[in-house]
Amino acid sequence: MKTTKLFAVLLLMASFVSCEQKPEGKPTVYIIGDSTVKNGSGKGDGGLWGWGDYMDQFLDTTQVDIENHALGGTSSRTFQSKGLWEPVKDSLKKGDYVLLQFGHNDSGALNDDSRARGTIKGVGEESEEIDNMLTGEHEVVHSYGWYLRKVIKEAKEKGAIPVVMSPIPRNDWTDGKLSRNDKSYGGWAKQVAEEEGVTFINLNERMVSALNPIGEEKVTGTYFYKRDHTHTSARGALLSASLISEGLAASDNDLKTYLLKDPKTHLPEKKDIFLIGDSTVASNNDTIVGWGVVFEKYFDTTRVRIHNKARGGRSSRTYRGEGLWDEVKDSLNEGDFVLMQFGHNDGGHIDTPKYRGSIRGMGDETQVVDFGNDSTEVVHTYGWYMKKYIEETKAKGATPIVLSMVPRNIWHGDKVERNDDDYAGLAKQAAEEMDAIFVNLNDAVAHKYEAMGKDKVKEYFPKDHTHTNKEGAELNTLTVAEKLKQIRNCNIRDYIYLPEEAKE
Template sequence: MKKVQLLVIFSLTSILLCCKPKTLNLKPTLYTVGDSTVKNGKGDGYGGLWGWGDFIGQFLDSSKVKIENHALGGTSSRTYQNLGLWDAVDAKLVAGDYVLIQFGHNDNSPVNDTIRARGTIKGIGDETQEINNLITGDHEIVHSYGWYIEKIVKDAKAKGATPIIMSPIPRNKWVKGSVPRNDTSYGLWAKQIAERNNITFINLNDEMAKQLEVLGEEKVTGTYFYKRDHTHTSAKGAAMAAEIIVDALKQTDNAITDYFKENVSISYPKKKNIFLIGDSTMANNGKKEAVGWGVPFPQFCDTTQVNIINKARGGRSSRTFVNEGLWDAAKKEFTADDIVFIQFGHNDAGKIDQAKYRGSIKGIGNKTQEVTKDSVTETVHSYGWYLTKMIRETRDKGAIPIVLSITPRNEWANGVVEQRDSTFVKWAKQVAEAEKTLFVDLSDMVAKSYQKLGKENVKPFFPKDHTHTGLEGAKHTAKLFAAYLKQAKAIGLRGCVFIED
């Protein structure tokens, strides 16, 4: 009897051990392989650019299927495999997995050059071209686009996985109101390989082009694509492509249809808030002859990634911005990781106890002065004290304070643009250093550009007086600031701004 019991226990243990690997593989994986239109950069939306592989996961039930985006920007069907990227995916494939394949945008490049050497032979034939790769130095046999795609298909099938081919997404190029298709080139060849191997083909190129045409070029550019880039999609463009793929897959007999969620509401990346705190040289003053640089600044920003919130107010000093409650009202809106640019000084040089009562005590010290106006006594602090207050209270909200120097006036001493670099520019920098926050010397940046332009060319920038710019002058400053942000790694907005003439 004991021998029978032991035999039964041994048999059950053997069965459980044999079944364990299969249990681990019950949850299939959906792999995406392709170029930057499937995954741009690191897939973090840098520069506002996304691939559809970054959004397709939102349509799938993650409790039933895993998603892994293995696409790499800049690759063709050839270089994706030459770099070992496909081998890495192939090694992980098991029966029941899925592989979404999209290449073509980069396959039209030169077969051999010193830049990328990534092109493939056009078509789906067996012709080859032998080269000595000018980049790697290796002897290489280059095949057709179809040959490389078919290799991925056959490898996936050999593992029991399901390969699915997409035609490349359309580019944001328009001809007489229409988006050109690639149905005589890579779209056609992708379809032919799918048909030859009896697998699913999704005409992403045509289906997405149809939706873009319904919207029209004006609505598409700036929302689904950017003016500066006709190939790579924004978050909304990537989500559109992902949804087209999902809708197409739902019409097939692939088991993947069991993993799609219903009534999906796309979650887009959270926008970063950028607050502008300052005076009339930054504010929207409602006057053509006095336009703050904060007004045209949004046109140099990717507003699908950032919100520009201009809280600057004309006529205010650091002191009156605080005393009038403008600062308290603004900081109520700050949230964690917001960026707050703070720029004051022009009006801080005013009278402390007369007229507009907006001057602050010079410097950054703790000296105070009691001022009475309309029977109300006010304790006036230094310029540096008010800036310090704003910096610290911004940090208390979890936001990031960045101090800007004032903009230069249209004043030229001996042919040189005059700056307040011994007063307000210096004090702003000293406060930033003391508080260990970032400082941007906008004064020096703009003054140097004025110097290059010359006094006569700068004069039209100031239609009212020597302090306030008109729209063109404001745009000039905003563009310089955007260019600075484009290369300022520490601020973290390099992918959110762009310069377009």
């Protein structure tokens, strides 16, 4: 009898121990770090992503929650001094996880009036007292290792499980190899993790090993961008997350039990940008090149697709009448863009071959054209057609952007002929009436032509005064990109990068 009671007590005690070891409810993976962990809002701001935004593709989110609290611009010091760690710490419960990666910003100045985010290099106990020039507060600044240890210890005190990552590599190459950080922040992160007895994933080494065989040329533009050697593209962030997943799988950390056995990874869905217009936009031949041919040069094609649907010889009337617009319209999805430029052919004859002219104006007046074979067409004004394109683009949840026609190589003295009193002005009026974005390409390109002079501009027009060669198309499309980049109320600007950005 006594033996039976003793056995029952032991079973009860064992059950209590077992319950204490289980997480209190569904565990949460908290992620903290800088912009290489979460860039901006975490939605690909400027085409840049952090690896924290992709961890949900490798962890079973039916069994574990994920919260990415990383913030761009922070260091191991300022993530804490700004009060960002405190709410994470307060939310921690037994069985949660904290994934942390710092280092990219820790090398900054300890004290200045711009960021004041640096830490003392190393893992020691040394400190420096400062009167912070940025915050106006008296502050004791510690070493990089000190701040990491503080997070690790406080997470452990709450029963959470820390996982330390070395910082991802920058896209800096020497003799065909990416630079490692094992002698600085990567090495210090490893040292702290080992001293504190927590899991360390050498993300820096894993990523360098994965990218070196690919080579600088392909890595740049695929995993990083020319304009930024620190922040990854979506593909680079996904790679980082996959390498963390591999590191967890190879560790003895319990978080690996929540890894998906066969993760189905995917990159953000691309938006589509459609170009509609005439031969000054379209792909024509090696001699005559529209600006739409080289348009993608200034766009982040990992996030957008460019569709040049312009067609030579078309007007606002015939592009619609021939069914070319229906093809574009049927392809539109919410969040897409339509850039429309017509006018060069709208001044043609309305009722004689080539039957492409539209009625000059903005009103609802019409003209019936009889083709003499028992078929007729109701022709509308240029403004009517443009407003229809805008209206139907908006109805699909896409963004219409109206451009005035590129100028012809026609000069009056030292000034290029503008089209403000004709189709350029009508295009602007249509955009304003429909509350659409308008880009005065006609005037912007004309200003550039005037700065170059007649002789140079003449080289751009090998055949006539309307159609440019590739060099002229390059100038026109750069001008389009520059003007779009200046638009504050349209996120198409986030997909553009200009030559000066590419040099940074």
